[in-house]
Amino acid sequence: MRLTAVCLSLLCGFLGVFATLEELPQDLSLEKFMKLLRLDQNSVIADYNTDINLNTPGMIRKQGYPAEAHVIPTEDDYLLTLHRIPGDENSPPVFLQHGLLGSSADWVISGKGKGLAYILADQGYDVWMGNFRGNTYSKAHVTLSPFDSRFWNFSFHEMGIYDLPAAISYVTNMRFQPLHAYIGHSMGTTAFYVMATQCPQITQMIQMMISLAPVAFLQHIKSPVRILAPYSMQYEIIAQFLGETEFLPQTKFLRFLSKYLCNQNIIEQKICANILFMICGFDKEQFNYTLLPSILSHSPAGTSTKTIVHLAQEVKSGKFRPYDYGPKRNQLLYNATEPPDYDFTNVTVPIALFYSDNDWFVSHPDMRRLYRKLNNVIDVYRVPFEKFNHLDFLWGIDAPKLVYKRLLQDINTSYSDK
Secondary structure, eight states: OHHHHHHHHHHHHHHHHHOOGGGSOTTOOHHHHHHHHHSOTTOOOTTOOGGGGOOHHHHHHHTTOOOEEEEEEOTTSBEEEEEEEOOOTTOOEEEEEOOTTOOGGGGTTTOTTTSHHHHHHHTTOEEEEOOOTTSTTOOOBSSOOTTSGGGGOOOHHHIIIIIHHHHHHHHHHHHTSOBSEEEEETHHHHHHHHHHHHOTTGGGGBSOEEEESOOSOOTTOOSGGGGGGGGTTOHHHHHHHHOSSEESOOOHHHHHIIIIITTTOHHHHHHHHHHHHHHHOOOTTTOOGGGHHHHHHHOOOOEEHHHHHHHHHHHHHOOOOSOOOOHHHHHHHHSSSSOOOOOGGGOOSOEEEEEOTTOSSSOHHHHHHHHHHOSOEEEEEEOSOTTOOTTHHHHOTTHIIIIIHHHHHHHTSOOTTO
């Protein structure tokens, strides 16, 4: 089918730019490949990155910090895991929320002095990290199994109206104080805008919000994700290729790649990195290839296919609104043949917008449109490096200097008079 041809040509085209047959390792025979596949999971190959065998709390403890895990229920009975680097009794709480296909691991993979979670902990903050429903750490429900298709009947709308309110309420109730700052990346900002428009009472628990690579309007997206837009109202077609329920979970095969192929030499690392670049933009200057085994062992962490379809609908419509089920069901759910736009007049929390030039998810026109919709923007920061891309906000070599320094200036300023 046409969609298959587009996907294959896209993948082969991008990989072909960086890898020729001559560059591939000559000693990786089929026999060697199969032997590696049969290796026991506890086997050790010299010099591989040990972080690939650690979960988020394990990586945090390895760096010398205390770590906690908290399992909380949502109003619709999903069970979410929050991770925490606890501060002392007087430490202001901050909340970090990952983006599409990410997890709490995103904030700590870079290591001490580089990962934002560690930098905030070193600054004296009580650091909380969320995990959206359906990812590696939040694949649980009170009654539904992940093998039940009903478990995966959600998109970023449910993340905004259920996941974030549950997590933020839990933290603020536990700490008896509002969040000093909510910091979201990519879909961590999308779900926040959903929450702020649909559940504005929750934002009263937040003193300010930092949007790293903010995703709301997607009309001018450059990422190959846009190729799904023409099929966004034909769920069955997309599901045939992406899966009917879960999209890109962590798998044994990905862990194999991260441990044995993307951890061997610079050629294999570059090939693996190109897959990330293909989706988010190219920036070999800011990408730390030594992190690649850790990144691939934790990301992608999975989400629902419905979430991807919802994003594709946003590309096609050029609007920011709930899931479009088609005219008949929309009439039942929304009392209109099309979903209503999210109402930004409800958003009053102070917001800082951080964006870059080489972000294939966040275009300048879409970012400016979001800016005009928001009522209380306290900072707009364009990263001063033209090749800085969507994932560099997490793992860029110079992210502490180019992004986190400005972020700390913002959150260390009081906006409590909101």
